[in-house]
Amino acid sequence: MSSDLPTADLESVASTNNGENFSLSEFFRTEAPTLQGRVRPFSEYFRESRAKGLAHYGREIVSAVSNRVQVRGIDGATREMIMFGSNNYLGLTTDPHVLGRIREALEVFGAGVGGPPLLGGTTQLHKELEHRLSIWKGSEDTLLYGSGYQANLGWITTLLRDDDVLLYDELNHASLYDGIALTAATTHFRAIRFAHNDTEHLKRLLIRARKRTAKPNRQIFVVTEGVYSMDGDLAPLPRISELCREYGATLVVDDAHGTGVMGKNGHGTSEHFGMTGGIDLCMGSFSKAFGMTGGFLSGDREVIDYLRFCSRSYMFSAHLPITTVAGVLGGMEVVEREPERIVRLQENAAYLEAGLSALGFKTFREAAIIPVRIPVDLNIREICREFDAAGIFLNSIEFPAVQKDGQRLRLSVMSTHTREDLDIAIDAFERIGRKTGIIADAAA
Known part of the structure; x- marks a missing residue:
């Protein structure tokens, strides 16, 4: 194992304090002999704060x-x-067209699907949403998840293999950190943070990772967000994409806060930078601009097909309810018309x-x-x-x-x-x- 790469371990995964990756439980640990005693310090602290x-x-x-x-x-x-505390950026949760779309879908399909996507849980509306999102993201296909959190867990735990290298921005979402931790339990890969939006640091890590991954079966993944949720700052996607092409890395972008908001047509941060289709794998969420819930991954058809059958957080979850799918479709139509x-x-x-x-x-x-x-x-x-x-x-x-x-x-x-x-x-x-x-x- 090369010594010129920082060691990736769970300590580094847990050490970044940002608004999307922390656990209050670390501050209320106690050696109490009962479950109630274990949780009581936090309960007392919270109740006192609430009373004040x-x-x-x-x-x-x-x-x-x-x-x-x-x-x-x-x-x-x-x-x-x-x-001023909601991610309902476009006001779609109360839009008449969105609500009408949901009511119409309820009459035709009922309230839910009653099964996972591969076993009776996929409807015509689910396929329509996948198709529409693929157009927005300039990709070949799209996979729908129950949440953006599940989408991040899904691709990390499925695509990473032994000896792969994952380079990720230190301010990525907690779901990425959790996906790394979960995958590390069974897979020997390297997960290495780069300083927030620091493309020079990323370049140095890519050079070292490229030297280490001379074997053709080893992959490098670079993960960033389009819009970071705590400060609303944008990733320098054009430069990151350029580095990924230069060093043969797969670029994954979490565009939860960019989809529906960024770009002339709301297609996301890649459209904002004029590089639609320049992302290898794009994750998004319906809980932001669309005011619903759920998530998706857009990418090459072969990758999406593989995830459709191998991603456990997709296979073993009931598919998105009809109300959500119809609401997102309605929201996309509103954005396109307005x-x-x-x-x-x-x-x-x-x-x-x-x-x-x-x-x-x-x-x-x-x-x-x-x-x-x-x-x-x-x-x-x-x-x-x-x-x-x-x-x-x-x-x-x-x-x-x-x-x-x-x-x-x-x-x-x-x-x-x-x-x-x-x-x-x-x-x-x-x-x-x-x-x-x-x-x-x-x-x-």
């Missing part, structure tokens, strides 16, 4: 998820809030980001996700409580989801946000920012 109004998790939404939602608070009272939704989404995101930056907040935008950094010496939970009281529904991202100096508020923008919604949010940020000291610190 500092645990804004699992808030109960009692209306359709749109730009304005009805939320039942900890005190049991229901009130309207402006939603590309102005994508334009409006980007305009809304740009307007909100400009307003926050003008006030002195540390923020950033490349897609529809806007992170607002909060100085490490401020209590982000208390700040989130202020926004909750102001009727602004957003999410706080704190340690251990990110490093202690990387805590942030995360805003997801929708095309259905009105200018009034955005102005109210900007006013709330100014008022709360001055009250808590965020703006002063950010501008110093």
Whole structure:
């Protein structure tokens, strides 16, 4: 085994703190002799935080998820809030055409399929969705999964073999990390992180991996995301694709937050960069722009055929319910007929980001996700409580989801946000920012 490659092990898999790969259980370990004793420290911590109004998790939404939602608070009272915590970027969850598509499908196919895809669970609608997604992604075929999480587990556990090398961005989703850990239990491959969006680091690793994989049966996989969910920044896909071609690596892109949002037609981050069809294997999710659930993999027909019969997370799961398939198809039709939704989404995101930056907040935008950094010496939970009281529904991202100096508020923008919604949010940020000291610190 070559010594010029870093050793891939599960310690490296677990050591990256980012908003998509962490486990709170690591912070509440106890040697209690009972199961109740094992979980009690976390339960007590959470209940105390909730009693103080500092645990804004699992808030109960009692209306359709749109730009304005009805939320039942900890005190049991229901009130309207402006939603900046949903990935329903295009407002498709309440679109009349989408809902009509779902109602029509229910009448024809019923509510579910009652079986896995290979054994009676595939309908005409499932095949139609696979075909439509293949066109969007410029690929030969597509495979549908119960979730994006299952899709990542599915390809990693199926395609990686002994002595293969997997190079992945350190900020990839937890499902990739879990797929690596699961595969490592039975397969002797190398999984090596490269620094976030650092193509020079990736190049060095590819050079070393190429030397090590001289045998033709050994494969190199490079995995990145199109749009990263915590900061909304884009991967430098053209350069990564160029490196993969140069060094004979298979490029896999997790485009969960790009599909439906990025590119003129919403086909994804590859379309945004003018390289549709330049991805070997593209993973996506229906839980973001389409407001549903489920995931997919698009690629060459031979690869998809292999996964269809060999991917355990596909074979041993019931197929997507009819409501989901019909809803996604309806959403794709809306995007194709109304590309102005994508334009409006980007305009809304740009307007909100400009307003926050003008006030002195540390923020950033490349897609529809806007992170607002909060100085490490401020209590982000208390700040989130202020926004909750102001009727602004957003999410706080704190340690251990990110490093202690990387805590942030995360805003997801929708095309259905009105200018009034955005102005109210900007006013709330100014008022709360001055009250808590965020703006002063950010501008110093």
